[in-house]
Amino acid sequence: MRIEYIILITLMGIVTYITRASFLVFLKNTDLPKVVYRSLKYIPVAILAALIFPGIFTPQGKLDISITNPYIVAGLVTVISVVISKNSVLSIVLGILSLVGLRQFL
Amino acid sequence: MASNEFSLGIKKTMPFMIGVIPFGLAYGIMASQAGLSLFEIIFMSLVVFAGSAQFMAVGMIQEGIGIIFIVISTLLINLRHLLMGLSLTPYLNKLKSKWLCLLAFGMVDESYASTISHYQNDSTDQADPYFMLGSAAGMYISWVVCSTVGALIGHLIKDPLSWGLDFAMPATFLSIIIPQIKSLQIFIVFVVSGVCAVAGYLLIPGKWYIILATVIATIIGTILETAAEKSRAAL
Numbered sequence: 633m634r635i636e637y638i639i640l641i642t643l644m645g646i647v648t649y650i651t652r653a654s655f656l657v658f659l660k661n662t663d664l665p666k667v668v669y670r671s672l673k674y675i676p677v678a679i680l681a682a683l684i685f686p687g688i689f690t691p692q693g694k695l696d697i698s699i700t701n702p703y704i705v706a707g708l709v710t711v712i713s714v715v716i717s718k719n720s721v722l723s724i725v726l727g728i729l730s731l732v733g734l735r736q737f738l
Numbered sequence: 739m740a741s742n743e744f745s746l747g748i749k750k751t752m753p754f755m756i757g758v759i760p761f762g763l764a765y766g767i768m769a770s771q772a773g774l775s776l777f778e779i780i781f782m783s784l785v786v787f788a789g790s791a792q793f794m795a796v797g798m799i800q801e802g803i804g805i806i807f808i809v810i811s812t813l814l815i816n817l818r819h820l821l822m823g824l825s826l827t828p829y830l831n832k833l834k835s836k837w838l839c840l841l842a843f844g845m846v847d848e849s850y851a852s853t854i855s856h857y858q859n860d861s862t863d864q865a866d867p868y869f870m871l872g873s874a875a876g877m878y879i880s881w882v883v884c885s886t887v888g889a890l891i892g893h894l895i896k897d898p899l900s901w902g903l904d905f906a907m908p909a910t911f912l913s914i915i916i917p918q919i920k921s922l923q924i925f926i927v928f929v930v931s932g933v934c935a936v937a938g939y940l941l942i943p944g945k946w947y948i949i950l951a952t953v954i955a956t957i958i959g960t961i962l963e964t965a966a967e968k969s970r971a972a973l
Contacts, residue, residue, distance in 0.1 A: 670964070
């Protein structure tokens with residue numbers, strides 16, 4: 633147990649609670665500008681994309697957009713599997729297995 | 739009456755409680771691979787109780803990203819809760835603030851989904867808060883238990899790379915994000931954010947690229963949707 637992680641987790645808990653409570657508890661029946669609703673919808677997709685892309689396309693800290701980058705191939709396997717099967721668990725497993733398999737060959 | 743609605747809330751949320759099991763396990767395994775202790779992993783599930791934010795935090799801890807960036811990203815990724823809270827207020831606005839403060843803690847994506855659909859189908863004017871309480875309690879127990887089991891499994895795995903576990907995080911994110919890409923705007927936001935993040939990661943020192951990419955892509959998505967609506971209105 634490290635103090636910096638306890639602080640981090642506590643702060644995460646506080647900001648998460650603020651997002652959940654602020655409108656539910658304090659803003660009863662108040663209308664917000666349409667642009668706010670609009671932008672909120674895009675944030676989760678944007679933030680997850682910002683986390684995924686560098687890990688896949690810059691595996692060793694350098695840009696690698698070739699077919700020999702196993703993360704790109706494993707990522708494609710995951711995406712195609714999600715689109716076809718709509719089963720997230722299966723797709724995660726297939727993605728991981730394809731990476732393990734590709735490492736054997738590349 | 740109260741206990742009936744409470745157990746109905748649990749019952750109606752059961753599919754979500756089962757659905758979250760693999761994600762709870764995955765979170766526990768990944769968090770232990772990122773070097774978090776058993777206590778820290780369980781503490782995060784108990785205190786934060788937000789799957790995508792916890793996954794994100796674990797990924798960022800593994801990358802050595804500082805506390806301030808993780809907290810800001812947590813805030814950003816959880817901003818969607820504002821809308822969920824707002825949409826529940828018509829059903830719950832006669833409740834005391836104490837009740838609302840309690841319910842707010844348990845408002846995760848899944849308990850929100852099952853609660854709002856139950857309240858919408860209910861013909862009564864004011865909804866029963868015990869339903870949401872049951873739904874949230876069910877999710878909470880399922881999430882904490884599965885994280886704990888995942889953490890125990892994760893600490894047993896000694897060589898994560900040979901198991902491909904370095905890909906578990908991106909694969910999980912992809913499986914969450916891909917089904918959400920339902921319009922051209924969302925797809926563009928996804929690509930723009932990803933490309934900006936890669937460019938920022940390579941060019942900008944520090945970890946600002948995550949927040950920078952998120953803000954740029956969100957603004958572009960909002961502008962595109964506004965423009966699309968305007969051109970529809972002009973026709």
